[in-house]
Amino acid sequence: MRRFRFADPSMFLWLALIGVLIFLIAMPMVRLVISSFQEPETGRLTLSNYIEAYGRARHLQALWNTFELGAGVAALSCLFGVPLAWAVARTDMPAKGFIRLMVFGAFIIPPYLGAIGWILLAGPNAGWLNKVWIALTGAESGLFNVYSMAGLIVVIAVTSFPYVFVFTTGALELVSSEMEDAANILGAGTLRTTFRVTLPLVLPAIIGGLIISFLEAIALFGAPALIALPARFHVVSTQLWQFFEYPVRVEQAAAYAMPLLLITIFMFWLQRTVLGRRGYTTVSGKGGERRVTRLGRWRWAMLGYALFVCALAVFLPMLVLTQAAFARAWGRGFSLDNLTLQNFHYILFEQTQAQNAIINTFVYSGATAFAAIGLSLAIAYVVTRKLVPWSNVLAFLCLAPFVIPGIVLAIGFYAAYAPPPLALYGTATILILAYTTRFLPIAYTSSAAGMRSINPEMEEAVRILGGSRLLAIRKVLAPLLKRSLAGAWILVFIPATRELSSAIFLVGPNTRVISVMLFDLSEEGNFEVLSALGMILLVATLIIAALGFRAIGRDFMVRS
Amino acid sequence: MSKLVLRGIEKHYGDTPAVSGLNLALNEGEFVSLLGPSGCGKTTTLRMIAGFIDPTAGTIEMNGQLLSSPSGALPPEKRQMSMIFQSYAVWPNMTVQQNVAFGLELRKLPREEVRRRVGEMLEVVHMGHLAARYPAELSGGQQQRVALARAIVIQPQVLLLDEPLSNLDANLREEMRFEIRRLHDEFRITTVYVTHDQAEAMVTSDRIAVMNQGRIEQVDDPHTLYTRPKTRFVAGFIGRTNFIEGTCNGAQVEFGSFAVPLASLEDAPSSGKATFSVRPQSMRLSRARLPDGVPQAAVTIAERAYLGEFWDYVAAPENGVRLRVTAPPLEIYQVGESAWLAFDPKQMTPIL
Numbered sequence: 074m075r076r077f078r079f080a081d082p083s084m085f086l087w088l089a090l091i092g093v094l095i096f097l098i099a100m101p102m103v104r105l106v107i108s109s110f111q112e113p114e115t116g117r118l119t120l121s122n123y124i125e126a127y128g129r130a131r132h133l134q135a136l137w138n139t140f141e142l143g144a145g146v147a148a149l150s151c152l153f154g155v156p157l158a159w160a161v162a163r164t165d166m167p168a169k170g171f172i173r174l175m176v177f178g179a180f181i182i183p184p185y186l187g188a189i190g191w192i193l194l195a196g197p198n199a200g201w202l203n204k205v206w207i208a209l210t211g212a213e214s215g216l217f218n219v220y221s222m223a224g225l226i227v228v229i230a231v232t233s234f235p236y237v238f239v240f241t242t243g244a245l246e247l248v249s250s251e252m253e254d255a256a257n258i259l260g261a262g263t264l265r266t267t268f269r270v271t272l273p274l275v276l277p278a279i280i281g282g283l284i285i286s287f288l289e290a291i292a293l294f295g296a297p298a299l300i301a302l303p304a305r306f307h308v309v310s311t312q313l314w315q316f317f318e319y320p321v322r323v324e325q326a327a328a329y330a331m332p333l334l335l336i337t338i339f340m341f342w343l344q345r346t347v348l349g350r351r352g353y354t355t356v357s358g359k360g361g362e363r364r365v366t367r368l369g370r371w372r373w374a375m376l377g378y379a380l381f382v383c384a385l386a387v388f389l390p391m392l393v394l395t396q397a398a399f400a401r402a403w404g405r406g407f408s409l410d411n412l413t414l415q416n417f418h419y420i421l422f423e424q425t426q427a428q429n430a431i432i433n434t435f436v437y438s439g440a441t442a443f444a445a446i447g448l449s450l451a452i453a454y455v456v457t458r459k460l461v462p463w464s465n466v467l468a469f470l471c472l473a474p475f476v477i478p479g480i481v482l483a484i485g486f487y488a489a490y491a492p493p494p495l496a497l498y499g500t501a502t503i504l505i506l507a508y509t510t511r512f513l514p515i516a517y518t519s520s521a522a523g524m525r526s527i528n529p530e531m532e533e534a535v536r537i538l539g540g541s542r543l544l545a546i547r548k549v550l551a552p553l554l555k556r557s558l559a560g561a562w563i564l565v566f567i568p569a570t571r572e573l574s575s576a577i578f579l580v581g582p583n584t585r586v587i588s589v590m591l592f593d594l595s596e597e598g599n600f601e602v603l604s605a606l607g608m609i610l611l612v613a614t615l616i617i618a619a620l621g622f623r624a625i626g627r628d629f630m631v632r633s
Numbered sequence: 634m635s636k637l638v639l640r641g642i643e644k645h646y647g648d649t650p651a652v653s654g655l656n657l658a659l660n661e662g663e664f665v666s667l668l669g670p671s672g673c674g675k676t677t678t679l680r681m682i683a684g685f686i687d688p689t690a691g692t693i694e695m696n697g698q699l700l701s702s703p704s705g706a707l708p709p710e711k712r713q714m715s716m717i718f719q720s721y722a723v724w725p726n727m728t729v730q731q732n733v734a735f736g737l738e739l740r741k742l743p744r745e746e747v748r749r750r751v752g753e754m755l756e757v758v759h760m761g762h763l764a765a766r767y768p769a770e771l772s773g774g775q776q777q778r779v780a781l782a783r784a785i786v787i788q789p790q791v792l793l794l795d796e797p798l799s800n801l802d803a804n805l806r807e808e809m810r811f812e813i814r815r816l817h818d819e820f821r822i823t824t825v826y827v828t829h830d831q832a833e834a835m836v837t838s839d840r841i842a843v844m845n846q847g848r849i850e851q852v853d854d855p856h857t858l859y860t861r862p863k864t865r866f867v868a869g870f871i872g873r874t875n876f877i878e879g880t881c882n883g884a885q886v887e888f889g890s891f892a893v894p895l896a897s898l899e900d901a902p903s904s905g906k907a908t909f910s911v912r913p914q915s916m917r918l919s920r921a922r923l924p925d926g927v928p929q930a931a932v933t934i935a936e937r938a939y940l941g942e943f944w945d946y947v948a949a950p951e952n953g954v955r956l957r958v959t960a961p962p963l964e965i966y967q968v969g970e971s972a973w974l975a976f977d978p979k980q981m982t983p984i985l
Contacts, residue, residue: 528720530719530720531724533709533716534716534718534723535735536710537683537709537714537793538710538735538787539710539711539713539739539740540710549724552726
């Protein structure tokens, strides 16, 4: 009778976890909102930050530009993603596996790297496409100019259409052929069936993908900074960055970040409430077979379109980036005397900054992955086993960063933890903490899914035989979760290695990471070294992704 | 002294009671089943005994020591019990050998003894040749045997089984019923067995506690439970039965189409109305009228079905009641045929 559990230790765990989550998520967001209403010097409440942030025409213009960018990217992503998804999931188009792989490739390429590829391709005069155009037609000037809103939209769309693709294929693979047969038997042809039955059935998924593309586009920093700034226009993210130029105006930045935050929250709310209620998102035609639609001769046209999209997203940018990485001067084109390994040698052995950046990137990303998985695992355990009342609060907090754009999160972290007493600005700690917060939702969804798949009876069997809860976790739960945790680790690690939008606000001179380094190099116009560094990042990512494939299976990137 | 005592156990989830006012005492070495339909609170009761759930009210004692009370409870790992789960919960990351050895290792037994006892236990459940296998390489029945071995090898104070056979196919289930009883006869571990299958309970148990809506309706050995059900629910849940209404007038009980002397009925009230349970196989059909002393009614055959082992007839006396009667395969009656239906007063049980 002495060992009664009057004071349950899990209560302390709960308090500890909620403390960590408040530190990581609630504090930065609260600080963000508060400082947007504070006078910089005195800390008194004021609306002047908002007046300052929105009182200027060019600031409002940037806001409008962002909206235009998001809408354009969403529309173009749909144009790229939906036909490809349909062709891959439901038709007899050739080379479907290859197209899937290329779309996955487009997913892996960081948007800022794609943007650099497109600068090399469609720079006003020197860009490859323009040179080809001039050579073919003898025209005075090039046809394309990447430094424009249209250019920016294309560049971002080719990296974000995989969201639409993944959502739509996922839904299409659930639509039973019987749905289509029912239309066929009533006299509808293939085309009519596709447009009247199949596509409407997966419309919620398409809209879901559209929303993600839109949000991705408006929150992005790298690609807009590389393209919009030389084109002399601003979007919200680049404008926010301007507020961090000397003198740093965090309070105004906070005020100016509000629309981004609110739009994101609103969009996710929209997706959940409006679309979630339409029952047909889960059109799990039970056991119904899924046949492919025969396209006849059109299948080659379909393949042509798919290859065209893949060319825009992967082949062309990767081709010119590879060329630049191995070239003495990228403008001199493909010739043997232009070939060199000097760029790689320079990065890996000569330039200490680049070496540090590479090491920092992988160390921070690794630390982030461990921190995010550890934390989310503890929370997933408490939540799925319902150890304490109100455990759902923990789950909610864990998923909350999902609706916070990286750039907004970074400003929140800056506002909360850059000033004393913590004074974390420019330290590795603040980067790892911000990354951990940013990728906590990914880690949590994976951990919780893994946890749910394990019958609690497995643990109860340990306890009834006399083992403590900790022993059950160590001897049974941990070994069973190993595989899914490895997958979750990679899922956090990969995006962390390429994260730019939150890093750019929080790095100090000694904590630069590859993504920031790439951004700095682009400002110097040193595209050869930059491409080489990008290559290194990409190859490392590919190797890790391949390991992930082997360990977890093909769908691991899609699962979050 | 009783081994395990549940006294006034209640469990509420919000306002809905899952278990209410439950009393049960098990003797040392006794095998008791908790039998009832799904949602009757039997698994909740078992998990309260195990310590995974704390009761809202009432106490649980083992060997005279308090295990659970509303003010606190001993955690499962301190109760020296073991349990067999519906999913078996055989740990897939450990071999059969490691699974069975787990509890012994926790008890810090010498390595040699662990090995010996695991070996012996695996022989008892006929799994000795599969000791090095992983659970994924075993069939459902084999996993079940591993779970049994793992639970029994530690010689627990109390063994708990939570519908252990519900995931097996029919043949295997029948085999495992006898297996569980055999193991109980061999080790004599005090056992609580939760099931919704009456045949399972009757094969394995010394006593059965029939549960309904969070309460125990009756606790008795299988034979008494079947022949002398106390409540309408028990009579209907254990086997099939007919309910007939009778009026007692001092000397005999009047059933409309026939009457039975009060003296020949056990426990019948001497006056007023009463309901009796009459099992289908306790009545006999006959073409000829039987001698006068036998209570009997003139009936018409209303329905019939041949089930191979017996006939299933519905016999209708004149007063509008319909009685289910079973008869051996060669006693063939046509639908619409008239017959006499004889009753055996010893097999008519008044119920509450």
